[in-house]
Amino acid sequence: LANCRVINHSPICTCRPGYTGEPRIRCSLIPPPPPPLESPPEVNPCVPSPCGPYSQCRNINGNPSCSCLPSYIGNPPYCRPECVMNSECASNLACINEKCRDPCPGSCGYNAQCKVINHTPICTCPEGFIGDPFTACSPKPPELVPPPVHDDICNCVPNAVCQNEVCVCLPDYYGDGYVSCRPECVLNSDCPSNKACIRNKCKNPCVPGTCGEGAICDVVNHNVQCTCPPGTTGSPFVQCKPIQNEPVYTNPCQPSPCGPNSQCREVNHQAVCSCLPNYFGSPPACRPECTVNSDCPLDKACVNQKCVDPCPGSCGQNANCRVINHSPVCSCKPGFTGEPRIRCSRIPPPPPPQQDIPEPPANPCYPSPCGPYSECRNINGGPSCSCRPNYIGSPPNCRPECVMNSECPSHEACINEKCQDPCPGSCGYNADCKVINHTPICTCPEGYIGDAFSGCYPKPPEPEQTVIQEDTCNCVPNAECRDGVCLCLPEFYGDGYVSCRPECVQNSDCPRNKACIRNKCKNPCTPGTCGEGAICDVVNHAVMCTCPPGTTGSPFW
Known part of the structure; x- marks a missing residue:
């Protein structure tokens, strides 16, 4: 599957389009890219919500999108209700359930007229009607007998009486006897915030029985709030009971005297220290099996604080692995050649000699004498060796910048063979x-x-806690x-x-x-990673699919 051109008496081999490999040996079809590994579960940016109170959060392409809830105004995180006090509304409206509304509906009696003045509903009986406009107005009956003529007729408004030719509001009514006499309140907002409008009078709603036994009753914004006093516990709507004074318990393991990587147990009121599982030494000097390679034998490496054999997964197919000074060193098996950290291929037999055709000059770079991670050039019939780009050292000892973390400074890690x-x-x-x-x-x-x-x-603001836990x-x-x-x-x-x-x-x-x-x-070679009948190997954390000897085809299909 290679093409051949003759340039200056020499055959030049190249792989056909869509193929790759060593054109003088064999070109293979370029495999499709492996399927992507399953991505980790998506994190919901709206849990917890960053949008503040009175808002809603939506997940848009992994980012939170904040908006105020319906009927709330402003911009997150400063969404707020339309109003909290009457003064935030127009003078012909009142703040009812956090919205500016007409206070008239339900405020006046039957047949009465309502007019809003400075957020307050004013109730009056229409012309031809009499009665209490806050209860009901009824048609004025016809006058049967003309009343005696008095020179001191007051012409007072409803809920007012004429006293000494002066219109005065009735008891429990307030206002001007010539304009309007209204009860003390119609809405809660007519009262101070620590009282409520009960039967047209501003009263303290904290009457006996409102809260549970032993509870404290407070009025906040006209509404009752029941709480248990300090030193008590229970439901403030049922009963608050004193907290029983228990003897003070001192935990000898709080704080722990055992040091890092240890565990503390209380035995007979004494602290007993021991190292955590998989840690060595004695408290307070518990330590992992290793932190750097030098803590391990020369044929082991420190991985995740454990001394392990670094060879598994380090070398490619048909390669041998030796551990030298904690690092895996890969080499092709006898009779094989190639990049030992990726794959070694069998050295092909020399082509049979052809008669009457002069044998082409031997290529000093085939097989390469330069060692791994190197490239060889034919210079006047002799090999010229140099390390590949991004590799260091000198042939035949070219090597990547790093193979393990211990070859990098402590503030860097070995990622893709680079610190x-x-x-x-x-x-x-x-x-x-x-x-x-x-x-x-x-x-x-x-x-x-x-x-x-x-x-x-x-971090959200911490709510007030009535009971302080001392063993945090x-x-x-x-x-x-x-x-x-x-x-x-x-x-x-x-x-x-x-x-x-x-x-x-x-x-x-x-x-x-x-x-x-x-x-x-985990082992990334899960069922379905490679094609049917293919071999799945893990080399340097990555999946490599190959067809076993004696088979052909794409190892990915």
Whole structure:
């Protein structure tokens, strides 16, 4: 599947379009890209809502979109009702249930007329009607007998009487006897905020029986609020009981005297310290099995704070792996050639000699004497070796910038064989990232709470608490308090007082024969990853599909 051209007496081989490989050996069809790994579950940016009170949040392409609820005005996070007090409405309206409305409906009696003056409904009987306009107006009866003529007729309004030729409002009515006499109140807003309008009078609604036994009754904005006084507990609408004074209990494990990576247990009122599982040493100096490669034997490497064999998944097909000074060194098996970290192919037999045709000069670069990660050029019949771009060293010892984290500065990690900052993309929204010993540590900044690996949101104001718990552990996110000790939640690792992180955030946190999938180190070779009958291998965290010997076709179909 290769094309051949003769240039200056020499055959030049190239792969046909759509094919790749070593044209002097074999060209293979370029495989389609592997299917993308399943993405992690989408984080809902509206939980909790960042939009403030009286608002609604919608998830638009992974971002929160805030708007005020219907019937509320302003812009998030400052949505507010139309009104709270009468003065926020026009003079012919009143603030009723946080909306500016006409206060007349339901305020006056039957057949009465209503007029709003300065937010207050004024009720009067129409011409030809008499009675209490706040109760009912009835047609004025015809005058049967002319009353005796008095020179002191007052012509008073309803709910007023004539006293000494002066119109005076009746008891419990207020106003001008010649204009309007109205009761003390019609709406709650006619009363002070600590009273309510009850039967046209401003009264304290906190009457006996409104709240439960022993509860405190307060009036806030005309409404009753029942609360239990300090030192009591229960339902303020049923009964408040005194809190029983229990003997003060002192937890010897609060705070823990055991140091990091340890656990504290209370035995006979004494603190007993021990190291957490998979940690070594004695409190307060508990430590993981390793933190750097030098903590392990020369044939092991430190991965996720454990000494493990670095070979699995490091070398390609048909390659051998040796561990030298904690690092995997790959080489092709005898009779094979190629890039040992990717795949080694069998060295093809030399072509049979052809008679009467002069044998072309031997290519000093085939097979290459330059070693891995190098390129060879034919210079006047001799090989000229150099390292490939982005590789360092000198042939035959060319190598990538790094293979493991320990080959990078402590504030960087080995990602795609280069020392890079591991923070980008490792932490959640609004989280801070700090690199400690090649590992990104995610924390929520001051004033924010949440899971730092998913997203941090502003800390809501703390409600007033009537009972103060004195045994709070002050654990970090993804940790919980058990018997006065902060422990990381299941599937999270670290120190419950410093940082609890998932098993992995990026592929370099896992062994090379596994990948970081949903924050766990898993084998990415799941059913359906490669085609039917194909072999699935994991090399440097990535899937490689190949057809087994004796078969042909696309390993991806």
